[in-house]
Amino acid sequence: xxxNQYLWLFFRFSGxxxxxxxxxxxLLMVVxxxxxxxxxxxxxxxxxxxxxxxVLFGVIFVTFxxxxxxxxxxxxxxxxxPGILAxxxxxxxxxxxxxxxxCLFPGNPGPNQYGRYxxxxx
Numbered sequence: 691x692x693x694n695q696y697l698w699l700f701f702r703f704s705g706x707x708x709x710x711x712x713x714x715x716x717l718l719m720v721v722x723x724x725x726x727x728x729x730x731x732x733x734x735x736x737x738x739x740x741x742x743x744x745v746l747f748g749v750i751f752v753t754f755x756x757x758x759x760x761x762x763x764x765x766x767x768x769x770x771x772p773g774i775l776a777x778x779x780x781x782x783x784x785x786x787x788x789x790x791x792x793c794l795f796p797g798n799p800g801p802n803q804y805g806r807y808x809x810x811x812x
Contacts, residue, residue: 698811700757703773705811706797706804707764713793715761719754726750767804768797 698705699715707715730743763773769792778788797808805812 699761701760702811703760703763704767704804705764706768706802706808707761708768708797708808709765709793709795711809712761712765716758719757723747723750723754762792765792765797767802768808769795770798770802770804 726747733739762776779785
């Protein structure tokens with residue numbers, strides 16, 4: 691997988707993404723976000739280390755939000771739905787249901803208006 695494929699997977703909104711790739715990307719980001727949070731919890735919050743881990747957690751969390759929105763839009767595209775429906779991920783309770791739908795329901799088997807096949811920008 692070339693480097694630009696990783697940029698597409700994590701940061702771009704075009705193309706389609708399968709259920710497995712969506713879930714694995716989400717799990718990877720949960721692990722990445724959890725590490726600085728764990729480190730922050732180990733040190734006093736007032737210390738320089740605590741402040742550093744806090745800032746790092748904030749930066750990674752904001753990045754995670756972008757990645758989650760981008761992968762959700764691509765997952766919606768795979769299902770033949772418009773990406774604007776990813777806004778529903780910000781509605782309490784509804785977001786859990788939408789996340790489960792994105793993880794459990796299959797995408798379109800053939801080409802659709804968002805691309806020829808899943809896990810591709812085309």
